[in-house]
Amino acid sequence: MPPPVAGLYVDPEFPACVSSLVGRGNTPLSPLSDRITWLRPQEISPSPHLFPENSRDALGKQGILGDCWFICACSALLKSQPLLHQVFPADQHTWEHQGYTGRFTCRFWRFGRWVEVTIDDRLPCLGHKLCFSHCQDQEAFWLPLLEKAYAKLHGCYEALWAGQVADALVDLTGGMVERWSFEFAEESFREQMLSKMLDLKERCAMSCSVLRSIEGSGDPGQFHAFTITDIQHGKMKSGQSLLLFRVHNPWGRNCWEGSWQKSGTKWALMDHTESSRFLSQIQDGEFWVEKEEFFQEFNEVTLSFPVIEKDHIQSIWTGSLLSHTQQIYGSWVIGQNAGGSRNNTSFSDNPKFWLRVREPSEMYVTLMQRPKVGLGAPDNIHNSRKLQHEISNNVTPIAVGLHIWKVEKRRLNIQKIIQTPPVAGTSSHSYDRQLHLRCELLPGYHLIIPSTFLRDTEGDFLLRVLTNGPISLSEITSNKPVERASEDVIPGIWETLELKGQWKKNNSAGGSRNFPSYHLNPAIPFCVPTNSQLVKVTLRQHNQQTLCHAIGFHVYLAPADGSLCLLSQEPCASCIPHSYSLEVSKTCILASGQYIVVPSTYLPDQECKFSIFISTKTERKPIKSEETLGKILKEVSVISLMK
Known part of the structure; x- marks a missing residue:
């Protein structure tokens, strides 16, 4: 040195x-x-x-x-x-x-x-x-x-x-980002997104990513991100119009082998003047891709919202300036307010916030998890010596969701409200570090509840609201009166029994009903009392998130003579298909009597300890929701060794 x-x-x-x-x-x-x-x-x-x-x-x-x-x-x-x-x-x-x-x-x-x-x-x-x-x-x-x-x-x-x-776009802009997956999208959705990209190409940063192994002529690289530097219309000699994307590869060298590569055959189908115009615009690492090839080779597009002024973000859907912004910090804490998704009876325990809308507005409600990084975000990082030197952003973030209800503040009944459809909500819990809901809300009070997919999951979050109209955002704290559900609305008391077990190879890990070894799985008896009908069965595997087995369970009516044949008897309730999740659950109505729950992994001989939770309650009105879990995010990283 x-x-x-x-x-x-x-x-x-x-x-x-x-x-x-x-x-x-x-x-x-x-x-x-x-x-x-x-x-x-x-x-x-x-x-x-x-x-x-x-x-x-x-x-x-x-x-x-x-x-x-x-x-x-x-x-x-x-x-x-x-x-x-x-x-x-x-x-x-x-x-x-x-x-x-x-x-x-x-x-x-x-x-x-x-x-x-x-x-x-x-x-x-x-x-x-x-x-x-x-x-x-x-x-x-x-x-x-x-x-x-x-x-x-x-x-x-x-x-x-x-x-x-x-x-990275959020870290560099302080704004919002949308990710559009084209892999299984319908043609109408693709055309809508293309129109939006053409409209925003001069103002928004756009990136496209490859999140799978590709077979074919292009093969630009697996788990790799590219920059979309332009989108232009072109015309063939035949008069047919086409749409070309100019894509930049961060490797800084040509790797594209598609039909519109620099020496590709399709340029001959254009007038020389037209083809020269396109080819003169590319530099090292850039290439042109036709629309059909673009959808074939790339899995998704990431697009940032324009930042017009400092902290003033522009809506990509209406062009409105989101000049009113409020934010508030919160946490999910085990034993206090980590209630989990709407699948859980404890959902109402989650942090709750008032959003007061003063006039009809276009609204973006964002939920951001605290970044899992070594330094965090102290007020003056240049004076901080907290270098922990961990690749902590490789830690899988938790799956989070967000729901909003229109309410009457003075007559709020939490238990009753959460059983009604929200005015806006995430379709599934997502592992995104920041997610947002776009909605148009009417004047009045709204209840916002952020949640994790699994209950008893701890984490810090930032709730942020950006809109073109005046708003106020505040937390519902314990010293603010919130009317609880009366006994005539939701009668009864939940009672939960926890049972533990283990799948062992060549012993009790029989796999799913697809395998003849299914009968080896643990068979756990439980009773539904005469004054109960609603039963919730939850299976939780004691494993790391990244090492999850696909798990599920079936519930059988226990025969009077005790001779249960699992493969021939039809279950009266099932939690399938098997899911790669730490926890799965099923709520069902069962008549009083004796039952057996059989938890299983999808494949035989997969070892793991587990817990079964049996919750029963009388005549409970179920929340009309079955929250789902989004896919684990695939990160991009591909390298290019310098020669």
Whole structure:
């Protein structure tokens, strides 16, 4: 490593050493970390500058770090000069200025507020070249400096190895993001989204991702993110019109082998003038994709809302300026308010909030989980020494949901309200770090309940409301009177029995009813009393979220003679298909009597301990909801080794 340049700032919190590169050391970056040196821009380039004159030359290229998701999100800053200066303040002394000190400050929107991260400008290199992100103009250093600040925010560079474009867009804009999956979408939905993308292409950052292995001519890479840099109409010699997407690969080199690649055969179907116009617009790493190929090769599009002014976001659906914003922090705490989804009888225990709408408004209600990162979001990160050096953003976030009811505040009956359909709600609980509901609400009071899918799941969250009309947001606290349900509305008392068991290989892990070994599964008896009809059976496996087995159960009426033949007797209640979830449950109406519940994994010989909860209650009016669990998010990270 060359000696440091005398008199320049050295960041003591994020030193130029291996600890700032890797944390757990479980990525391909670890074997290379000892070979990486740290150089300042003037030691890398003869004429370093922050930004190139041509904004197209500011596009990012990915190095040996798998952070294509972050590089794609940085395109949002190139769409808006005010937003760029919000994240990368313009009044900083650079290498051309007399006041240059080697110190730079960047800002990120973290969990409800903008925080500052200050770094020195020593950057990781291999062979005197940047080994992580860099720009098309390799003498422009805004992107590698921003990447370093983002790495410091997360504890180390390795913490950026894989992630969601949507999360980085929120961190860079302070706004909202939508993800549109095209994989199983109907043609009408695709056309609607295309029209919206054409309308917003100049104002919004757009990214497309590959989240599966692809077979075919394109094969742009699995679990990889790309930037959509333009969408244009073209015309064939035959007069037929077509739509072409200009896509940028963060690898910074051509990898596209589709029919519209630079040397593709379809360009001959255009007039020479028309084809030359398209081909002259692409640079290293860019390629054109026809609409049909686009839907075939890419799984989803991520799009950010335009930020018109500081913290003023524009709706992508109506164009309204969401100039009224309120936010409030909350937590789910075990034993207090971690009530779980509407599938659980404890749903009403969740945190509750008043939203008062004063005039008809377009409304966006967002729910953000606290980012699971090393540093968190202290008020002054540049003065914090809490570098925990963990790749904690690899921890799977919890599944969360959000529901809103229109209510009469003075006559609120929580138990009665939650049994009615909400005016807006998430269709399933999602693992997204930030989700939002778009709705048009009438004046009056509304009840907002954020929830986790599983009860007794702890976490911190930020509830944020953005709208074009005046609102007020407040929490319903214990000292505010809330009328509880009377006995004539919901009579009876829930009683819950917990039973424990275990699936053991070659013993009691018989698998589902598809297998002849099903009869080996534990058969757990229980009784429905004469004064009870509603029964809820919950199966919880004691396993890590990432190692979940697919689980389910069947309930059988116990025969009087005790001779139960599981494969020949039809169950009277079932919780299937088997689900890769820590907990599954089923509420059913059973006549009084003796029953047997048989929990199972889908495949035989899968070992795990479990608990069965049998809850009974008399004549309870069931909540008309069956909440579902969304898919685990697939992160993107693909690397390109520098040659």
